[in-house]
Amino acid sequence: MKTVFTSLDVAAVVLELQQVVGMRVNQVYDVDSKTYLFKLHRGEEKCVLLMESGARFHTTNFDWPKNVSPSGFTMKLRKHIKNKRIDSIQQLGTDRIVVVKFGSGEATYNVILELFNRGNILLADHSLMILNVLRPHTEGDRFKFAVKETYPADRARTADDVLTVEKLREILFPTNEDAKKKQSGQKLHKSLLPFVDYGSHLLEHALIKSGFTKNSKIGSDFGEDKLEQLANSLSEADEIFKKVATVTNKGYIITKHEKRVDQEELVAYLEFHPVLFKHLESGTYIETENFNAAVDEFFSKLESQKIELKALNMEKEAMNKVDKIRENQKGRMIELASKQEVDRKKAELIMCNSEVVEQAINAVRVLIVSQMSWDAIGEAIKEAQSLNDPVANIIKKLRLEVNHITLSLSDPYEEEDVEPTQIDVNLDLSAHANAKLYYDNKKNAALKEKKTLESQGKAIKSAEKKAKQTLKEIHTMTAITKARKTCWFEKFLWFISSENYLVIGGRDVQQNELIVKRYMTQGDVYVHADLHGASSVVIKNPSGKPIPPKTLSEAGTMAVSYSAGWSVNVLCPAWWVHHHQVSKTAPAGEYLTPGSFMIRGTKNYLAPTQLALGFGFLFRLEESSLERHKGERCVRNTEDIEQQIQNENEKESEELVISDGDDDQEPTDAVDKMDTVPEEEDDQNYPDTELHLNPISIQDQFKHETQLARVTPEVLSQEVANLKVKNKNQKNKKEVESADESEDEDSKPQKTGVQQQMKRGQRSKLKKIKGKYKDQDEEEKQLRMAILQSAGEKKEPKRGKKKNKEDQKSSKPGNQPKQKQPPRPQVSANRDVDDDQEEQEVQVAADVDVVNYFTGQPHPDDELLYALPVVAPYNTLLSYKFKLKMLPGTAKRGKAAHAAVLSFTRGKDISQHEKDLMKNVDDHLLTRNFPGKVKMVTNVQKKK
Numbered sequence: 014m015k016t017v018f019t020s021l022d023v024a025a026v027v028l029e030l031q032q033v034v035g036m037r038v039n040q041v042y043d044v045d046s047k048t049y050l051f052k053l054h055r056g057e058e059k060c061v062l063l064m065e066s067g068a069r070f071h072t073t074n075f076d077w078p079k080n081v082s083p084s085g086f087t088m089k090l091r092k093h094i095k096n097k098r099i100d101s102i103q104q105l106g107t108d109r110i111v112v113v114k115f116g117s118g119e120a121t122y123n124v125i126l127e128l129f130n131r132g133n134i135l136l137a138d139h140s141l142m143i144l145n146v147l148r149p150h151t152e153g154d155r156f157k158f159a160v161k162e163t164y165p166a167d168r169a170r171t172a173d174d175v176l177t178v179e180k181l182r183e184i185l186f187p188t189n190e191d192a193k194k195k196q197s198g199q200k201l202h203k204s205l206l207p208f209v210d211y212g213s214h215l216l217e218h219a220l221i222k223s224g225f226t227k228n229s230k231i232g233s234d235f236g237e238d239k240l241e242q243l244a245n246s247l248s249e250a251d252e253i254f255k256k257v258a259t260v261t262n263k264g265y266i267i268t269k270h271e272k273r274v275d276q277e278e279l280v281a282y283l284e285f286h287p288v289l290f291k292h293l294e295s296g297t298y299i300e301t302e303n304f305n306a307a308v309d310e311f312f313s314k315l316e317s318q319k320i321e322l323k324a325l326n327m328e329k330e331a332m333n334k335v336d337k338i339r340e341n342q343k344g345r346m347i348e349l350a351s352k353q354e355v356d357r358k359k360a361e362l363i364m365c366n367s368e369v370v371e372q373a374i375n376a377v378r379v380l381i382v383s384q385m386s387w388d389a390i391g392e393a394i395k396e397a398q399s400l401n402d403p404v405a406n407i408i409k410k411l412r413l414e415v416n417h418i419t420l421s422l423s424d425p426y427e428e429e430d431v432e433p434t435q436i437d438v439n440l441d442l443s444a445h446a447n448a449k450l451y452y453d454n455k456k457n458a459a460l461k462e463k464k465t466l467e468s469q470g471k472a473i474k475s476a477e478k479k480a481k482q483t484l485k486e487i488h489t490m491t492a493i494t495k496a497r498k499t500c501w502f503e504k505f506l507w508f509i510s511s512e513n514y515l516v517i518g519g520r521d522v523q524q525n526e527l528i529v530k531r532y533m534t535q536g537d538v539y540v541h542a543d544l545h546g547a548s549s550v551v552i553k554n555p556s557g558k559p560i561p562p563k564t565l566s567e568a569g570t571m572a573v574s575y576s577a578g579w580s581v582n583v584l585c586p587a588w589w590v591h592h593h594q595v596s597k598t599a600p601a602g603e604y605l606t607p608g609s610f611m612i613r614g615t616k617n618y619l620a621p622t623q624l625a626l627g628f629g630f631l632f633r634l635e636e637s638s639l640e641r642h643k644g645e646r647c648v649r650n651t652e653d654i655e656q657q658i659q660n661e662n663e664k665e666s667e668e669l670v671i672s673d674g675d676d677d678q679e680p681t682d683a684v685d686k687m688d689t690v691p692e693e694e695d696d697q698n699y700p701d702t703e704l705h706l707n708p709i710s711i712q713d714q715f716k717h718e719t720q721l722a723r724v725t726p727e728v729l730s731q732e733v734a735n736l737k738v739k740n741k742n743q744k745n746k747k748e749v750e751s752a753d754e755s756e757d758e759d760s761k762p763q764k765t766g767v768q769q770q771m772k773r774g775q776r777s778k779l780k781k782i783k784g785k786y787k788d789q790d791e792e793e794k795q796l797r798m799a800i801l802q803s804a805g806e807k808k809e810p811k812r813g814k815k816k817n818k819e820d821q822k823s824s825k826p827g828n829q830p831k832q833k834q835p836p837r838p839q840v841s842a843n844r845d846v847d848d849d850q851e852e853q854e855v856q857v858a859a860d861v862d863v864v865n866y867f868t869g870q871p872h873p874d875d876e877l878l879y880a881l882p883v884v885a886p887y888n889t890l891l892s893y894k895f896k897l898k899m900l901p902g903t904a905k906r907g908k909a910a911h912a913a914v915l916s917f918t919r920g921k922d923i924s925q926h927e928k929d930l931m932k933n934v935d936d937h938l939l940t941r942n943f944p945g946k947v948k949m950v951t952n953v954q955k956k957k
Contacts, residue, residue, distance in 0.1 A: 014282075014283055014284070015283065015284040015285065016068060016315075017067065017068050017069070017128065018068065018069055018070065018109060018128045019109070019211070019212035019213070019214070020107050020108065020109055020210055020211055020212055020254075021211045021212050021214075021215055021254060021257055021286075021287060021288070022212075022285075022286075022287065022304070022308075023070070023104050023109050023110075023111060023128060024104055024107075024254065024257050024258035025257045025258070025262055025287035025304040026070055026071055026304060026305060026308070027102055027103060027104045027111060027258075028257075028258060028259065028260075028261060029261060029303055029304060029305045030062075030070075030071070030072065030102050030305070031102065033053055033060060033062060033072065033099055033102070034099050034100070034101060034102060035055060035098055035099065036053040036054060036055040036058070036060070036098065036099055037053065037054055037055065037096060037097065037098050037099075038051055038052070038053060038094050038095055038096060038097055038098075038099070038115065039052040039053060039054050039059075039095075039096075040052040040091070040095065041083075041087055041090045041091050041094070041095065042079040042080070042083065042087065043079070043080050043083055043084050043086070043087040044077050044078060044079060044080070045080070046084070047065055047066040047067065047068070047132065047147075048063065048064070048065040048066075048077075049063070049064045049065075049086075049087065049090070049134065050062070050063055050073075050077060050079070051063075051064070053099070060072050061073050061074075061077075063077070064124075064126050064134060065132075066126070066127070066131075066132035066133055066134050066147055066148070067127065067128055067129070067130065067131055067132015067133070068128065068132065069128070069308060069312060070111050070126055070128065071305050071308045071309055072305055072309065073309050073313070074309060075309065075313045078499070081504055081524075081527065082523060082527075086134075086145060086147055089136060089144070089145040090124070090136060090145075093115075093122045093136060093144065094115040094116070094122050094124065094136075097115040097116040097120075097122065098115065098116065099113060099114070099115060100114040100115065100116060100117055100121065101113075101114045102114075104258075105166060105169035106169040106170050106171040106172065107169075107170055107171060107172045107210035107211075107254075108129070108169035108170040109127065109128035109129045110125065110126070110127050110128070110129075110169050111125070111126040111128070112124075112125050112126075112166075113125075113126070118139070119139055120139075121138070121139035122136065122137070122138060122139070122144075123136070123137045123138070123139075123141060123164075124136055125137060125164060131148065132148075133146065133147055133148045133150075133158065134146075134147040134148075135147070135158065135164060137164050140163070141163055141164040141166060142161060142162070142163050142164075143158065143159065143160055143161065143162050143163070143164055144160065145160060146158055146159060146160065155168075156168060170210060172210060176205075176208060176209070176244060176247045176248075177244055178240045178241050178244045180208075181240050181243060181244055181247075182237065182240055184204065184205070184208060185201075185204060185205075185231055185235070185240075186231075186237055196231055197231060197232045198230055198231065198232060198233070199230065199231050200227070200228055200229065200230055200231075201220065201225060201229045201230065201231055201234070201235050202216060202217060202220060202227045202228070202229070204231060205247075209247070209250070210254065211250060211251075211253075211254040214284075214286060214290050214292075214293075215250050215253060215254065215288070215290065216247075216250065217290065217292055218250065218253075218288075218290040218291050218292065219243075219246040219247050219249065219250040220243075220246065221291040221292055222246045222249065222291060223239070223242045223243045223245070223246035224239075224242065225239075225243070227292075253288060257287050257288065261303060262287045262288065262303070262304055263287075263300055263301060263302065263303065263304070263307075264285065264286075264287060264300070264301040264302070264303055264304040264305070264306055264307025264308065265285070265286050265287070265288070265289045265293075265298050265299070265300055265301070265307060266282055266284070266285050266298060266299040266301070266307050266310065266311055267282075267283045267284040267285070267286070267293055267296060267297075267298050268280050268281060268282055268283065268296075268297045268298060268299060269281045269283050269296075269297070270297060271325060279325060281318055282311050282314055282315070282318055285304075285307050285308055285311045286307075287304040287307075331479075331480045332480060334476060334479075334480060335473070335476045335477050335480045338472060338473060338476045339473055339476075342465065342469045342472060342473065345465055346462060346465055346466065346469070349458050349459075349461050349462040349465065350462060352454075352455075352458045353455045353458045353459055353462070356451045356452070356454040356455035356458065357451075357452075357455050358434065359434065359436045359451045360448045360449075360451035360452045360455065361424075361448075362422040362423070362424060362434055362436060363422065363436065363438070363444055363447055363448040363451065364444075364445070364448045365422075365424055365425060365426065366407075366422050366425065367444040367445060367448070368444075369403065369404060369407060370407075370420060370422070370438060370444040370447070371443065371444040372404045373404050373405075373407055373408055373418070373420060373438075374418075374438065374440055374443070374444065376404055376405075377390070377394075377408070377411075377418055377440060378440060380393060381413075381440075387411070387413050390411065390413070391411055394408055394411070407420050407421050407422065408420060409421045409435060410435075412437070416439065416440045416441060417437050417438065417439055417440065418437070418438060418440065419435055419436070419437050419438075420435075420436050420437075420438055421433040421434070421435055421436075422434055422436055500863055502515060502517050503881075504524075505517040505518060505519060505520065505524055505528065506518035506519070506520055506548060506550075506571070506575060506884075506942055507883075507942075508567075508571065508883055508884065508885030508886070508889060509631070509646065509864045509867065509883075509885075509889075510552075510563070510564040510567050510568070510646075510885075510889055511563060511564070511567065511646060511888065511889045511891070511892070512561050512563060512564045512646060512647060512648045513646035513647065513864060513865070514552050514553065514554065514560065514564045515552075515553040515861050515864050516550060516551070516552050516553070516564070516567070516568050516571060517532065517550070517551055517553065518548035518549060518550040518551070518571055518572065518575060519548050519549045519608070520548070521608075522606075522607045522608030523607065523608070525548065525549035525607075525608035526607050526608050528549055528551050529549060529551070529595055529597075529610060530597070532551060532553075533551045533592050533595070534553075534555075534592065535557070535592060535593075536554040536555065536556070536557035536592065537551050537552060537553055537554050537592045538551070538552040538554060538560055538565070538568075538589050538590070538591060538592065539551055539589065539590050539591070539592060539594070539595045539610075540552065540565070540568040540569055540571075540572050540587055540588070540589045541572055541587065541588060541589075542569065542572040542573045542576060542578075542585050542586070542587040542588070543585060543588075544573060544576040544577055544578045544583075544585045545576065545577040546575070546576045546577045547572050547573065547575065547576035547578075547587075548571070548572055548575040548576070549572075549608070549610075550568050550569075550571055550572045552564060552565070552568050552589075553861050555861050561648050563648075563888075565589055565619060566619055566620070566622060566886075567885070567886045567888065567889050568587075568589070569586075569587030569588075569589070569619040569622065570587070570622050570623075570624075570625075570626075570886040570888075571885070571886060572587045573585055573587050573621075573622075573624065574624060574626050574886075574944050575944050578624065579624065579901050579944045579945050580901065580945050580946070582624060582901045584621045584622075584624055585621065586618050586619055586620065586621045587618075587619045588616040588617055588618045588619060589616070589617050589619065590612055590614065590615075590616055590617065591614075594612055594613050594614045595610050595611070595612060595613075596610060596611040596612075596613055597610060597611070598611060599611060622886075623887075624900070624901060625886070625887045625898060625899065625900055626884055626885065626886060626887060626898075626899040626900075626944065627884070627885055627886065627887035627889065627890035627893075627896050627897065627898055627899055628882070628883075628884055628896070628897050628899050628909075628910070628913050628943075628949070629869060629882075629883055629885075629890045629893040629895050629896035629897070630869070630880045630881065630882055630883065630893070630894075630895045630917070630931055631867040631868065631869050631880070631881045631882075631883050631893075632867065632868055632869070632871045632875070632877045632878075632879075632880055632881070632927070632930065633866055633867060633877065633878040633879050633880075633881065634866050634867070634868055634875060634876070634877065634878070635875075635876035635877075635878060637876060638872070638874075638875040638876050638877075639865065639866065641872055641874070641875065642868045642870070642872075642875075645868065645870060645892070867881065869883075869890065869892060869893030869894060869895075869896075870892060870893065870894055871894060871924075871927060873924065877926060877927070877930060879930055879933075880927070880930035880931045880933075880934055881934075881938075882910075882934055882938055882939050882941075882942075883942075884899070884942040884943060884944075887899070894922075895917045895920075895923075895927075895931070897913045897916065897949050897950065897951055898949070898950040898951075899943075899947045899948070899949060899950075900947065900948045900950060901945070901946070901947065901948065902946055902947045902948025902949075903946055903948070904946060904947055904948060904949065905946060906940040906943040906945070906946070906947065907936070907939075907940055909940075909943070909947050909948075909949050910936075910939040910940045910943070911936075911939075912949060913949055914931055914932070914934075914939065916951055917931060918931060918932065
């Protein structure tokens with residue numbers, strides 16, 4: 014299977030990609046350590062350019078998975094080429110090297126892609142000095158590929174002259190005797206390949222046109238008289254190469270059709286080419302409008318093709334086992350029948366020659382009794398044979414070490430001359446006893462043949478049954494693998510609450526940062542616990558409605574469980590805040606570590622719950638089965654919840670026996686080792702009832718005070734005079750609403766009904782502020798706050814302008830706002846949100862609906878695609894068909910997960926399809942979300 018570009022492919026793609034020249038780089042992503050995506054745009058036109066080191070280079074219309082955290086090389090590319098235009102794309106000479114130039118002048122940056130050997134991607138400046146390199150290395154003493162080295166552009170191969178008859182004669186028929194001997198008998202294709210620039214397939218195409226094959230040998234198949242014919246074909250190949258580099262060509266995907274065991278036809282992609290070569294015309298192929306489309310289609314189907322081919326090979330292997338058993342049984346029957354025939358014939362020959370056989374046995378016995386050595390016995394027999402003794406003549410070999418001799422016997426009653434048969438006889442037995450021994454062997458062989466014949470059908474049926482089961486498992490595995498599409502939230506800790514809210518949490522510091530910055534949107538709720546290593550948990554709430562208490566409690570259990578409290582079995586109450594209370598802005602003079610956030614306002618504490626999680630399975634539903642599960646996860650009243658918990662408590666708990674030995678499946682995601690401890694601003698307020706408060710913090714008041722101190726007396730006097738004139742002109746209006754009223758309201762602490770406890774030093778500072786402004790009236794206060802607002806507009810002109818327009822609109826009579834808008838989220842104000850992040854947020858908001866496609870209560874008539882293991886608070890899994898309780902314990906995660914799956918698959922009410930889906934889940938997915946060492950508990954109904 015072809016998976017890398019040739020020089021001909023590079024030339025074709027470089028020509029087609031001239032259409033992206035002039036497009037601007039919007040963002041750079043990495044798929045893996047070798048594959049990078051360049052998101053380009055030009056007005057409304059968008060495309061994605063894909064580079065894979067050592068393999069390929071083309072635009073793609075398919076969605077490729079991106080790494081959550083960009084690599085260092087990706088960040089370097091973003092730093093230098095983001096927002097720059099592509100100035101040119103060119104191939105260096107005729108080599109497999111592509112240079113993409115971004116920007117112009119001294120601000121030019123070159124991305125150099127090498128598609129030979131192990132491949133490489135380099136970032137260089139306008140003088141080709143290397144700024145970063147994906148794979149630093151050296152090539153001998155000549156070239157060094159490292160930072161601050163100059164890229165050797167002259168190392169690329171250039172187009173040589175056309176191979177004329179004289180050059181071909183020098184290459185294929187050298188005058189040097191040593192070289193001549195070396196070339197003689199060599200394949201023509203192999204000898205010419207180093208001297209052409211267009212690759213193996215085009216060379217083979219040229220050889221076929223000149224009347225030769227790829228395996229034609231120099232000397233025997235190709236002589237000097239054919240040089241001119243070969244030179245003409247190679248000249249035509251050079252013309253094809255030049256045409257591909259200058260004229261857009263169609264693309265061709267070479268395919269292969271194979272039949273599976275169920276006679277279903279499988280179309281496998283083998284190769285991709287910009288030209289349909291002579292040796293490929295007779296096969297099957299798919300034609301595309303251009304070569305880039307062919308390459309994109311080929312590599313997009315490569316993974317699914319690998320799955321199909323792997324399944325096909327497994328099917329063939331399973332069927333080959335059946336055929337092998339059938340052939341073995343057949344061979345065994347033939348062998349036993351042949352052995353019976355041989356033993357019968359030997360017994361009959363001994364009986365026909367019984368007198369001579371008896372004399373030979375007695376003669377050897379006499380020699381042995383006379384105490385002659387074995388060598389002397391052999392010499393005596395040879396001497397008797399020289400005298401033409403009839404008894405000695407039938408003795409062919411002495412095997413005295415096993416007390417046997419080999420006799421050469423033939424049937425005396427046959428008229429035709431038949432080759433004598435070599436028969437071993439035992440010296441301890443008579444002639445008739447030896448014949449009986451061979452008859453007994455024939456009889457035993459006949460019995461074995463009969464038993465083999467009787468068991469043959471059973472063995473073949475058993476093998477066919479196993480093969481059918483294997484084929485079914487392969488089919489299920491292939492279907493699951495095809496249908497299995499990784500959801501965006503699976504990279505985090507996650508579960509679906511009992512009221513159908515998606516809850517996600519960070520596995521480590523980086524994911525905590527990512528969840529809050531990118532995935533927490535308006536209406537979501539942030540949940541955390543004051544424990545070391547507690548995860549940052551976000552409840553996705555696209556509807557914006559208040560989140561029910563049960564979901565908040567489940568999210569709190571998750572936050573506490575994924576902390577140090579799990580390993581030491583310590584309970585701690587969790588708390589939650591609104592999305593706009595979470596900020597990455599630290600107070601002046603302080604900083605926040607990665608994964609830590611400022612909480613502004615009141616934290617709403619949740620009641621402590623049992624430190625218990627559950628392990629179960631969700632099943633992905635097909636579209637046709639969604640209606641059957643509509644509303645199975647909905648907001649319930651308190652009575653329904655209590656009844657469900659009471660029914661669960663009526664069951665008797667029984668602990669699973671799980672070994673604490675070594676576990677090969679120990680996951681690497683050590684969630685219990687997280688060291689993220691968010692820093693909060695006021696952590697002393699524990700309200701029990703007020704859940705929707707957002708008071709302005711003391712730090713915000715200090716911030717306004719600092720800004721006010723920066724205003725000079727001259728500026729203050731001028732602004733005060735201007736504003737007094739403005740206010741005087743507006744006194745006759747019936748309804749007056751200040752343009753800065755909202756800012757004034759936000760600058761005051763809201764009355765919450767709960768006395769805020771101030772930190773050390775804050776009380777004295779507030780006392781000084783009150784003393785300083787005790788004579789300040791309301792009008793002067795508004796004027797000063799207006800000045801502060803104008804200072805803020807200088808820092809954020811776009812936001813201020815928009816706000817002024819809204820305020821002007823709201824100040825018109827009869828156009829009063831019905832409801833006060835919530836403050837702008839702190840998170841979005843404190844991070845650089847680019848286009849791709851905004852698109853991803855929209856995508857995440859849309860993908861929250863994917864939770865409706867999962868169910869924990871599969872119906873017998875449901876069409877299930879795959880099973881997804883889930884770890885969630887146990888109360889969330891009460892309605893699930895497959896669930897186990899998980900408590901802090903000593904059993905390692907791998908053994909606990911396997912024991913749980915074994916418990917599920919042995920249940921009485923499980924269907925075969927459900928069993929297959931659970932068995933096909935990868936081991937690393939089973940244990941990925943376990944909080945640490947656990948104790949699994951299963952429920953058994955009490956006997957009445």
